[in-house]
Amino acid sequence: MACRAEVDGMADEIVGQICEQIKDPKRNGGKTLAAIHEHMAHDSLVGWAWMPGGNREPAPGTQAQLGALIGAWIQSGAACPHPDDRCRCVWYPPPE
DSSP: OOOEEOBTTBOHHHHHHHHHHHHOTTTTTSOOHHHHHHHHHHOHHHHGGGSOOTTOOOOSSOHHHHHHHHHHHHHTTOOOOOTTOSOEEOSSOOOO
16 A cells, blocks of 8 residues: 655645656656666756755755655555555655
8 A cells, every 4th residue: 555645735636646747657758767766866957956056945855865765665666645545654854
């Protein structure tokens, strides 16, 4: 059973739709799950989120942590949240 996800107050239905789009090669530029992992873990464009420059706030965590989370998600079956699932999990810890 996939877990429902709370992401900054977004509805489970929206998070599930985004998840399915990320996994769908017809809508993600033809990427496999392995290619998605490589992109998120190592691509400098994604890495910009942690070094945005100017007065911008960097994303929480690190690109390495994102890569580890994506890798664990893929290894556990890459399930997407569904509103009818009974368990809840939070993908990213709240800021300290």
